[in-house]
Amino acid sequence: MLKTILSISGKPGLYRLLSSGKNTLIVESLQTKKRIPVLPKDRVVSLGDISMFTDGEDIALSEVLTRLHEKQAGVAVSEELLKDSDALRNSFGEVIPNFDRERVYTSDIKKLYTWYNILIEAGITDFADQDEAE
Structure with a gap:
């Protein structure tokens, strides 16, 4: 379960990975349920790691x-x-x-x-x- 939960540097809270494209991840905030794109320049860490x-x-x-x-x-x-x-x-x-x-x-x-x-x-x-x- 923790492999799909992400911490994104510079953004508060935790995010659930919804999908991944060629250069973008689509994530959803666990708190606000708002969906946002994550670009390659953002530092992303899976809680499972x-x-x-x-x-x-x-x-x-x-x-x-x-x-x-x-x-x-x-x-x-x-x-x-x-x-x-x-x-x-x-x-x-x-x-x-x-x-x-x-x-x-x-x-x-x-x-x-x-x-x-x-x-x-x-x-x-x-x-x-x-x-x-x-």
Whole structure:
């Protein structure tokens, strides 16, 4: 599922890939449902390609989101937590106890939690990729 969810540099929020042409992607905002073209000059990253640094092997974002979903019991992360950097790092430590505290910045955790909230609001709760499931 996360392979079709995109983050576009310079544009807020997350986008669902609808179709791709020769030089353009057509995406839909998960929040506003507005469709826009994405040109080759835009930097696009699939959430399925992202992983988090740990003290051992890196963990795929799908696994991190699944663990966060279990910790939160399917509820969005509170806005108050997103404002407190120490509480944010402590909360993430409960989700991924062995995350690399030097290479994972508070801004990365905040972005992850914001993405999680967007996915929950859009009704996306299955974070496993099809390749992982097989």
